[in-house]
Amino acid sequence: MRLIAENLGGERGGEAVFSGIGFALGDGQALVVTGPNGSGKSTLLRIIAGLLPKAEGRLLIEEGGDDFPSIASACHYLGHQNAMKTALSVTENLRFWHDFNGIGGVGVEEALETVGLGGIGHLPFGYLSTGQRRRAAIAKLLVSHRPLWLLDEPTAGLDKASEERFAGLMTRHCGSGGMIVAATHLPLGIEGARELAMGHSPSPLLGG
């Protein structure tokens, strides 16, 4: 499977935010998107996820087969917001996302153990601390299999141990053929990741 972006442009409120972005990602590859505040990292991720229209260029997934014919069907999107209902329990939230995103992941309890939240699935999501909320949102990536992870500042609020645990999860995801595009201000520790530096115009076309 390949994720391809060619000459991509993005705008917000009618103003161009970036243009000329190009990259190609193949199985097992990760792209870390860096750049100053306002350079368009979140905008780029939201465009890839299909949550915002692109202003120009081409964006497609190749060889996704019947299971993943489009980027929308192939991706998990983890935004700044955790996208969890505070009044529902952690388990109920993760069951919702499993039903929404599809099969192929691990069970809810195993996902919670993996992010270091074993035994707290019964608690309302709203009871969790900031870092625990982020870890529960990361568990969402594990309860359904989707090959492309789009991650917007995924480690914001995580403690050191959780950062390291998540670096291992991302490296394993790529090791099993998954792809990652992650916007960040912090080192993520994904082995072998390439970097796309936003805020420089035009952006170089990265080979795949």
Ligand SMILES: Nc1ncnc2c1ncn2[C@@H]1O[C@H](COP(=O)(O)OP(=O)(O)OP(=O)(O)O)[C@@H](O)[C@H]1O
């Ligand atoms: N809804 C909106 N309407 C108009 N402009 C917006 C909107 N959302 C974002 N912008 C602008 O688009 C630009 C890019 O924002 P974006 O959130 O993509 O940047 P970023 O690189 O992710 O920043 P940060 O590092 O602060 O998260 C900024 O100048 C921002 O003010």
